[in-house]
Amino acid sequence: MNCKQALLALVLAGGALSLQAQHRPTPAAKPKAKTAADPALTASITRGAVVYKNVCITCHQADGGGVPNMNPPLIKTQYVLGDKARLAHIVLAGLAEPIEIDGEDYKQHMPAQAYLTDQQVADVLTYVRNNFGNKASAVQVAEVKAVRATLK
Template structure:
């Protein structure tokens, strides 16, 4: 048809990635070198993330570990892990919430999500 115009599609906003996808990306970049691809950790150095009370328990404690780091030995299933964990306070509240939600719902874990609002509250209560 002469003079007919092709309909123009409206631009759509890109969909926001789910926390699981963002969390996996954050985990891969910052956590995997120490805690391994499967969350199993490194014997006597970096603790596993599989079904531990640190991962599945108190959310505030877990958020604080990422915000402040952890420089104490920890015993999990009768094995001691002594490698210090650095602070990841430079990550955004959203990144921390995403990675913690990812860890709490992978590696055989099933636990509630952690929100950016929770991280923000813990961060501001220093």
């Protein structure tokens, strides 16, 4: 490589680098608009997916389909899409009452996951409410906190 070629290679490499830098997302710089790409919502869903994989997946499965007659599905159920306080209560206090979902009976107990932080509960429920074909509003940390306060 002669001197000119080396210089050209450097310039090209530099250009590629700055292009890469431009393509890196800068969430902080984005406007806080309530659009489909709401960065706060996206971040919560991303964190919630990790909690789901660590905690809920063993029972409710990767596709949220659950295990028939053992662990109920999390797909468009009234619990998942309905009242957020009741939903947070299920995660913080567990559930031990027979329920019926899509014509199937479930009577195993769900153990409380109260060791999760308010943020983790909010994130995992926001993830569940926006995954598995579900579409519902985010669960806020304050909403989880309020439910936890009633359990003490």
